[in-house]
Amino acid sequence: MRASQFFFNTQKEAPNDAELPSHILMVRAGLIKRLGSGLYSWMPLGLRVLRKVETIVRDEMNKAGALELLMPAVQPRELWDETGRWAVFGPQMLKITDRHSREFCFGPTHEEVITDIARSEVRSYKQLPLNFYQIQTKFRDEIRPRFGVMRAREFMMKDAYSFHTDFASLETTYANMYQAYSNVFNRLGLKFRAVKADTGAIGGDGSHEFHVLADSGEDGLAYCDTSDYAANVELAEALAPNVRGAATEVMxxxxxxxxxxxxxxxxxxxxxxxxxxxxxxxxxxxxxxxxxxxxxxxxxxxxxxxxxxxxxxxxxxxxxxxxxxxxxxxxxxxxxxxxxxxxxxxxxxxxxxxxxxxxxxxxxxxxxxxxxxxxxxxxxxxxxxxxDIRNVVEGDASPDGKGILSLCRGIEVGHIFQLRTKYSEAMNATYLDEASQTQVMEMGCYGIGVSRIVGAAIEQGNDARGIIFPKSMAPFTVTICPIGYDKSEAVSAAANKIYADLNAAGIEALLDDRGERPGVMFAEADLMGIPHRLVIGERGLADGTVEYKGRTDAEAQMVALKNVVEFMQKVAL
Amino acid sequence: MRASQFFFNTQKEAPNDAELPSHILMVRAGLIKRLGSGLYSWMPLGLRVLRKVETIVRDEMNKAGALELLMPAVQPRELWDETGRWAVFGPQMLKITDRHSREFCFGPTHEEVITDIARSEVRSYKQLPLNFYQIQTKFRDEIRPRFGVMRAREFMMKDAYSFHTDFASLETTYANMYQAYSNVFNRLGLKFRAVKADTGAIGGDGSHEFHVLADSGEDGLAYCDTSDYAANVELAEALAPNVRGAATEVMxxxxxxxxxxxxxxxxxxxxxxxxxxxxxxxxxxxxxxxxxxxxxxxxxxxxxxxxxxxxxxxxxxxxxxxxxxxxxxxxxxxxxxxxxxxxxxxxxxxxxxxxxxxxxxxxxxxxxxxxxxxxxxxxxxxxxxxxDIRNVVEGDASPDGKGILSLCRGIEVGHIFQLRTKYSEAMNATYLDEASQTQVMEMGCYGIGVSRIVGAAIEQGNDARGIIFPKSMAPFTVTICPIGYDKSEAVSAAANKIYADLNAAGIEALLDDRGERPGVMFAEADLMGIPHRLVIGERGLADGTVEYKGRTDAEAQMVALKNVVEFMQKVAL
The missing domain is CATH 3.90.960.10 (YbaK/aminoacyl-tRNA synthetase-associated domain)
Known part of the structure; x- marks a missing residue:
C-alpha cells in the first residue's frame, strides 16, 4: 500500500476518556475512532489488524472441524423467555421493540438461537457431534464502557457452540477447542495462559479462561512454570505445610x-x-x-x-x-x-x-x-x-504438587465452557439415540473476544513511542521511508523497486510516498506498531545500501540494496 | 469438505411463507434458516455462498482504491437529527433506547456516521478524494418482510462513501465505482444491467441502479442492445415519430x-x-x-x-x-x-x-x-x-438514437448516487482549499446488497431440480458421489484420491462419504446448485472411468480416471 493512497489519522493528543495504554495508542495511531460511549469505528488501519486476528481465529476454528454460520444479531424475546434469561440478563442486554411492538434484543450471545437451530435440525444421534461458530458483532450495554475496544458495548466476537450425545463427546470437543484456542494465541504471537475458571452464571461444569498476559490486566493469575497448572488467583488453591513447628518461645x-x-x-x-x-x-x-x-x-x-x-x-x-x-x-x-x-x-x-x-x-x-x-x-x-481463605502468592507450592507458583496479570480474551444440558433441557433440544429413545443433548460453548484481542495485544506490547505489534497482527509488515521521495529520482526509483519486490515476495509493505520529513515518518510508523522499517536515502544508495531497523531494535543497521528482499524475508516472515 | 464432516439440512417441503423460487430453494437447500420475520441465519452451506459474494465485492472495492473500515451498527440519534433524517426515516428505522435512556438506531445506512468521520478527520484538500467502504449487517424494519433474504430486515450490505473537493472529482470516482460494480457482477457470472435511476429521496444528482435480470424481478427495465442505453421503465424516455401522417379517411x-x-x-x-x-x-x-x-x-x-x-x-x-x-x-x-x-x-x-x-x-x-x-x-x-406519458415498449426507438429498445425485468442489487452536498452541508463537512478557504465537500455513495445478490442469483438460475449457481458463487465446485462408499474399497479409495487431487488442484470438492443412495446424493447436489458432479462406481472403475455431469447438462459422460483432474480444471476453473 502506498501511504498516499491510504488514510492515516494519527493524533498527537491522547483522548480525554482513555486510561489504558492500548486505548490511548489505538486512538492516537488512528486504529479506531469513537462514535459514542462504547462505540468505535475501526478505521482502515485498525481494520487491517482486526481482520488479521479474525482470519487466524477462523482458520483455527475450521481446522478444528467447527462449521461457520452466521446468525442474526437481532433476536426475538420468545427464545430468551424459554431459558428465562430475558428476565435475568438485566440491563446489559440491549432491548429493542420493532414497528409491530414485538420485543427483540441486539444479541449479547447466541445460546438460545443456536439451541433453537439444533433442536429443529438435529433428529438423530447420527448427526452428532456438531460444532457451529460465527464471527459476529455483539452488543452488551455496559453500565460504564471504557478501555476503548477492551470494554466496548459493540464488539466483535467469535462464538462457537457444540452439541453432543454424551459427556464424553463433549469432553473430546472441549479438549479440541482448548487446543484450537492455544493455537490461535500462539499464532497471534501473544504471551497467554489458559487458566481454570469458575463457571459463574453461564452454568455448566468445566471451564477455562484464556488470558493475554499484561501488567495492566484486570485478572490476577497463578501458574506453575514446571507443570501446566494455571488458575485465576480468585480460584487457585493455596497449600500450606502439613506439620506445625514446635513452640520454642514463651508468649x-x-x-x-x-x-x-x-x-x-x-x-x-x-x-x-x-x-x-x-x-x-x-x-x-x-x-x-x-x-x-x-x-x-x-x-x-x-x-x-x-x-x-x-x-x-x-x-x-x-x-x-x-x-x-x-x-x-x-x-x-x-x-x-x-x-x-x-x-x-x-x-x-x-x-x-x-x-x-x-x-x-x-x-x-x-x-x-x-x-x-x-x-x-x-x-x-x-x-x-x-x-483455604487467602490468595496464593509467588513461591507457593503448586496445587498439583509439581512445582511452585508464579503470579502474573492477564486480560481475558477467551472462555470455554462445558454447558452440559442447561440450555438444551430448558429448550427441549433432544435427539433420538440408537434405541430411538429421546435424549437431551450435551452442549459446550466457546468464545473469543476478537476485537478485544487487539487491545490486549497492545497492552502486552507497547513502549513510549507507541504500539509494538506481533508480526501476525501488524497492519503492515514493513514501512519503506524514502528520504526525499518527491525530490530525488534515485531515491524514489529505489523505493518503488523495493516496494514492488517486497510485495511480490509476499511481504506487506507500506511505501511512505507522502514526502513527509523522516521524523514524521518514523514517529508514525513506530506509533502504529509497524515491526520493520527501511530507510532509503541518497547517501546509502551511493554505497548500495539501505538502512534497516526493527521496531524494538536499539540501533539501525545497513543492508545491501541487492539483498534487501532476502534480508526482509529472513527477519519478517 | 467431506459431507460427513459438514452439516446439511435440505428439506423436501417448501416453507409456508415463501413465494419466490429463490426463497423456496434457499430454505429447501438449507442455505438459510428462518429465526423470525425477516430474520435468517445463514447456515454453513449458505454462508459459503455469501462469503464468495463478499470476497468478490471486497476485492473489487480494494482494486478501485476504496478503503475498508467498519463503523458501528448502533448509531446515536444526535447525528441523524443533524440531517433531519431521524424524523423523516420513518418506522423502517429500528429505534433503540439504551440503559441510560439515550436514543440510538440499528443503522439502516451510514451517511451520517461517515460524514461525521470525514468532517473531523479531513482538514485539507490534500486529503481528498477519499472513498471508504464497509461490508456490514444492516437493519431495515420492513413493514412486510418477504422473499427470504431478498427483502429481509437484517441483511448484509456493502456501503461506500466518497468525499471530494469538487464535482469533477466526484464524477471520476463515480465512473470508477460504476466500473467496479460492473466488474463485481461480471465476476459473479450474473446477467445484469446498469440503468439510470431516479435519485428519489436520498437526493443528489446522478444515479444508477444495478439489476440482476430475472423474470421474477420487481423492476421493469428498458435497454438498447446496440448501445449502452439502459433505464428503469419508470424513467425510460419514449420517443415518437416527428411527422404525422396525412389524413386519408373521413371521420x-x-x-x-x-x-x-x-x-x-x-x-x-x-x-x-x-x-x-x-x-x-x-x-x-x-x-x-x-x-x-x-x-x-x-x-x-x-x-x-x-x-x-x-x-x-x-x-x-x-x-x-x-x-x-x-x-x-x-x-x-x-x-x-x-x-x-x-x-x-x-x-x-x-x-x-x-x-x-x-x-x-x-x-x-x-x-x-x-x-x-x-x-x-x-x-x-x-x-x-x-x-411523454407512457411506458416504453419493446421495439421503441432508443432515446440515444442508437437502436431500438428491449425490455426485461430485474432485481436491484446495487445503487450508486452522486449525493453532492446534501449531507456535507447539513453536517458541516468542510475542508480548506488551496487558498485556505472553507469549502463544503462533494459526496457520493455506493451500495451493494450482498445478501440480496444470493437470492437474485437464484432467481436468475434455477430449474425444477433446484438452484443453478454460477461457478463464482457455488458452495462447492464439484460433488464426488461414490456408489457404495462404505461397501467397496475400490470405490472409496478412488473417491478419496480424486477428492484429494481436486482439492490439491484448487478445485473445491465435496466428497459425499455419507453412504447415501445415488438418488439422494444427486438430488441434494442438484438442489444445492453444485455445478459439477462426478460419480465413482465399481463398474466405471473397472474400465478406468468415472461419470461426469454438469448441473445443466442433459447427459452424463464418462471421463478417464487418470484425466479427471485435468478434465475438471478445464470445465470448472
Whole structure:
C-alpha cells in the first residue's frame, strides 16, 4: 500500500476518556475512532489488524472441524423467555421493540438461537457431534464502557457452540477447542495462559479462561512454570505445610503503642512479616437469621480471598464487622485484636498457613499491645475451622504438587465452557439415540473476544513511542521511508523497486510516498506498531545500501540494496 | 469438505411463507434458516455462498482504491437529527433506547456516521478524494418482510462513501465505482444491467441502479442492445415519430354497443390496436386549490406511466376522475369517451406517439359509439399539451438514437448516487482549499446488497431440480458421489484420491462419504446448485472411468480416471 493512497489519522493528543495504554495508542495511531460511549469505528488501519486476528481465529476454528454460520444479531424475546434469561440478563442486554411492538434484543450471545437451530435440525444421534461458530458483532450495554475496544458495548466476537450425545463427546470437543484456542494465541504471537475458571452464571461444569498476559490486566493469575497448572488467583488453591513447628518461645505482651498493622508491628519487632498474623472480624448471617462473629486469621504477608471466604459455611453474604461490633465482641478496638482469649461466641477461622504456624505474633485484644511467641494448643485453642481463605502468592507450592507458583496479570480474551444440558433441557433440544429413545443433548460453548484481542495485544506490547505489534497482527509488515521521495529520482526509483519486490515476495509493505520529513515518518510508523522499517536515502544508495531497523531494535543497521528482499524475508516472515 | 464432516439440512417441503423460487430453494437447500420475520441465519452451506459474494465485492472495492473500515451498527440519534433524517426515516428505522435512556438506531445506512468521520478527520484538500467502504449487517424494519433474504430486515450490505473537493472529482470516482460494480457482477457470472435511476429521496444528482435480470424481478427495465442505453421503465424516455401522417379517411361514427376497451373496438373493426387511442380522465389540483379536468390520450397498445404523468404541471398529485366527474365533464359514461368535441375546460394531453397519429379510432363521447378516421387539426384541435406519458415498449426507438429498445425485468442489487452536498452541508463537512478557504465537500455513495445478490442469483438460475449457481458463487465446485462408499474399497479409495487431487488442484470438492443412495446424493447436489458432479462406481472403475455431469447438462459422460483432474480444471476453473 502506498501511504498516499491510504488514510492515516494519527493524533498527537491522547483522548480525554482513555486510561489504558492500548486505548490511548489505538486512538492516537488512528486504529479506531469513537462514535459514542462504547462505540468505535475501526478505521482502515485498525481494520487491517482486526481482520488479521479474525482470519487466524477462523482458520483455527475450521481446522478444528467447527462449521461457520452466521446468525442474526437481532433476536426475538420468545427464545430468551424459554431459558428465562430475558428476565435475568438485566440491563446489559440491549432491548429493542420493532414497528409491530414485538420485543427483540441486539444479541449479547447466541445460546438460545443456536439451541433453537439444533433442536429443529438435529433428529438423530447420527448427526452428532456438531460444532457451529460465527464471527459476529455483539452488543452488551455496559453500565460504564471504557478501555476503548477492551470494554466496548459493540464488539466483535467469535462464538462457537457444540452439541453432543454424551459427556464424553463433549469432553473430546472441549479438549479440541482448548487446543484450537492455544493455537490461535500462539499464532497471534501473544504471551497467554489458559487458566481454570469458575463457571459463574453461564452454568455448566468445566471451564477455562484464556488470558493475554499484561501488567495492566484486570485478572490476577497463578501458574506453575514446571507443570501446566494455571488458575485465576480468585480460584487457585493455596497449600500450606502439613506439620506445625514446635513452640520454642514463651508468649508475652509486646507494647505496640502506635503499631496497628502487621507491617508496623514486624518493623518494630524487627521480625519477618511472615511471623505475624492479622485478624479480620467478619459478620456471618446464619440460616435462622441470627448473626455470628467470625475472626479470620491470615498470615501478615497474605491477602484474604473473598471468593474463598464466600464459600464457607454462613459466610456466603459476609460483611466486615463495624468498629462497634469489634469492641463489643472483643473488648478491644481494631488494630490490636487477635485470637487469644476470645469467648466461645467467636468463631476463629484460620487460613491453612496460619494453622501451621508456631511462635507467631498477633494482636493482644488489649489496646496498644500485641502478643509474641503465640502457639495454638498452648496459648489458645485450635481454630474452630481451618480453611483455604487467602490468595496464593509467588513461591507457593503448586496445587498439583509439581512445582511452585508464579503470579502474573492477564486480560481475558477467551472462555470455554462445558454447558452440559442447561440450555438444551430448558429448550427441549433432544435427539433420538440408537434405541430411538429421546435424549437431551450435551452442549459446550466457546468464545473469543476478537476485537478485544487487539487491545490486549497492545497492552502486552507497547513502549513510549507507541504500539509494538506481533508480526501476525501488524497492519503492515514493513514501512519503506524514502528520504526525499518527491525530490530525488534515485531515491524514489529505489523505493518503488523495493516496494514492488517486497510485495511480490509476499511481504506487506507500506511505501511512505507522502514526502513527509523522516521524523514524521518514523514517529508514525513506530506509533502504529509497524515491526520493520527501511530507510532509503541518497547517501546509502551511493554505497548500495539501505538502512534497516526493527521496531524494538536499539540501533539501525545497513543492508545491501541487492539483498534487501532476502534480508526482509529472513527477519519478517 | 467431506459431507460427513459438514452439516446439511435440505428439506423436501417448501416453507409456508415463501413465494419466490429463490426463497423456496434457499430454505429447501438449507442455505438459510428462518429465526423470525425477516430474520435468517445463514447456515454453513449458505454462508459459503455469501462469503464468495463478499470476497468478490471486497476485492473489487480494494482494486478501485476504496478503503475498508467498519463503523458501528448502533448509531446515536444526535447525528441523524443533524440531517433531519431521524424524523423523516420513518418506522423502517429500528429505534433503540439504551440503559441510560439515550436514543440510538440499528443503522439502516451510514451517511451520517461517515460524514461525521470525514468532517473531523479531513482538514485539507490534500486529503481528498477519499472513498471508504464497509461490508456490514444492516437493519431495515420492513413493514412486510418477504422473499427470504431478498427483502429481509437484517441483511448484509456493502456501503461506500466518497468525499471530494469538487464535482469533477466526484464524477471520476463515480465512473470508477460504476466500473467496479460492473466488474463485481461480471465476476459473479450474473446477467445484469446498469440503468439510470431516479435519485428519489436520498437526493443528489446522478444515479444508477444495478439489476440482476430475472423474470421474477420487481423492476421493469428498458435497454438498447446496440448501445449502452439502459433505464428503469419508470424513467425510460419514449420517443415518437416527428411527422404525422396525412389524413386519408373521413371521420365517422362507429357503433360499438358493448365495446368499451380499445381491444374490443379494434377486434370489432378488425384493425390493429395501434390505430386506437384510449382516453383517461384525470383530476389535477391547481395551485389555487381548484381542480382541473384532464383527458390523457395514449395509444391503445401503450400503458400510461404514472411517474411521468406526475411530473406534468398540476398533476403532481393527480387522481383518476370518478364516473360522476366523467359524466359531468364529457356528458358521456366511461368506455366511450374521447377528445373530439370536448369543451374548453378540458385539458387534452396527448402522448407523443398519439400526437403523431392520423386516421385513428377513439371514443365518440356518445354512449355505444366510437369514432374512426379521426385526425388532429381537422376533427379536433391540436392537444393542449404533447408529452411523454407512457411506458416504453419493446421495439421503441432508443432515446440515444442508437437502436431500438428491449425490455426485461430485474432485481436491484446495487445503487450508486452522486449525493453532492446534501449531507456535507447539513453536517458541516468542510475542508480548506488551496487558498485556505472553507469549502463544503462533494459526496457520493455506493451500495451493494450482498445478501440480496444470493437470492437474485437464484432467481436468475434455477430449474425444477433446484438452484443453478454460477461457478463464482457455488458452495462447492464439484460433488464426488461414490456408489457404495462404505461397501467397496475400490470405490472409496478412488473417491478419496480424486477428492484429494481436486482439492490439491484448487478445485473445491465435496466428497459425499455419507453412504447415501445415488438418488439422494444427486438430488441434494442438484438442489444445492453444485455445478459439477462426478460419480465413482465399481463398474466405471473397472474400465478406468468415472461419470461426469454438469448441473445443466442433459447427459452424463464418462471421463478417464487418470484425466479427471485435468478434465475438471478445464470445465470448472
Amino acid at each position: 508475652r505482651d509486646v507494647e505496640t503503642p502506635k503499631q496497628t498493622s502487621c507491617e508496623e508491628v514486624a518493623a518494630l519487632l524487627n521480625i519477618g512479616l511472615d511471623r505475624t498474623i492479622k485478624a479480620m472480624a467478619l459478620i456471618a448471617t446464619l440460616e435462622d437469621g441470627s448473626t455470628q462473629f467470625n475472626l479470620l486469621l491470615i498470615r501478615g504477608d497474605h491477602r484474604m480471598n473473598e471468593i474463598k471466604v464466600n464459600k464457607l459455611d454462613g459466610l456466603h453474604d459476609f460483611r466486615f464487622a463495624t468498629e462497634e461490633e469489634v469492641r463489643e465482641n472483643l473488648k478491644c478496638p481494631p488494630g490490636f485484636i487477635g485470637p487469644v482469649g476470645v469467648g466461645a461466641h467467636v468463631r476463629v477461622i484460620a487460613d491453612r498457613t496460619v494453622a501451621a504456624m508456631s511462635d507467631f505474633v498477633c494482636g493482644a485484644n488489649k489496646p496498644k499491645y500485641h502478643l509474641s511467641g503465640v502457639n495454638f494448643g498452648r496459648d489458645l485453642p485450635e481454630p474452630s475451622l481451618v480453611a | 365517422r361514427d362507429v357503433e360499438t354497443p358493448k365495446q368499451t376497451s380499445c381491444e374490443e373496438v379494434a377486434a370489432l373493426l378488425n384493425i390493429g390496436l395501434d390505430r386506437t387511442i384510449k382516453a383517461m380522465a384525470l383530476i389535477a389540483t391547481l395551485e389555487d386549490g381548484s381542480t382541473q379536468f384532464n383527458l390523457l390520450l395514449i395509444r391503445g397498445d401503450h400503458r400510461m406511466n404514472e411517474i411521468k404523468v406526475n411530473k406534468l404541471d398540476g398533476l403532481h398529485d393527480f387522481r383518476f376522475a370518478t364516473e360522476e366527474e366523467v359524466r359531468e365533464n364529457l356528458k358521456c359514461p366511461p368506455g366511450f369517451i374521447g377528445p373530439v368535441g370536448v369543451g374548453a375546460h378540458v385539458r387534452v394531453i396527448a402522448d407523443r406517439t398519439v400526437a403523431a397519429m392520423s386516421d385513428f379510432v377513439c371514443g365518440a363521447n356518445k354512449p355505444k359509439y366510437h369514432l374512426s378516421g379521426v385526425n388532429f387539426g381537422r376533427d379536433l384541435p391540436e392537444p393542449s399539451l404533447v408529452a
